[in-house]
Amino acid sequence: xxxxxxxxxxxxxxxxxxxxxxxxxxxxxxxxxxxxxxxxxxxxxxxxxxxxxxxxxxxxxxxxxxxxxxxxxxxxxxxxxxxxxxxxxx
Ligand code: SF4
Numbered sequence: 001x002x003x004x005x006x007x008x009x010x011x012x013x014x015x016x017x018x019x020x021x022x023x024x025x026x027x028x029x030x031x032x033x034x035x036x037x038x039x040x041x042x043x044x045x046x047x048x049x050x051x052x053x054x055x056x057x058x059x060x061x062x063x064x065x066x067x068x069x070x071x072x073x074x075x076x077x078x079x080x081x082x083x084x085x086x087x088x089x090x
Pocket of ligand 1: 028030051072073074
């Protein structure tokens, strides 16, 4: 399996990262890797070419996580607050 995952039971989330709950919709993810390039500590691609959330994700700033989510060509990265309020996509 890919590097150190934040939650091995749910490699693509939903997983708490900082103040966000991060979830990658694996059906939408096309493995474009934009998120990995922008937030190397938070995301990696697994052997299926789908983005997963790394153990080191907390080292990325919330701004960078948001930037990565905004940059995903298929809007596969879903960010929520712990309250359930959606941050992205809106
Ligand atoms: S940018 Fe989006 S499509 Fe590309 S790997 Fe990340 S989640 Fe998947």
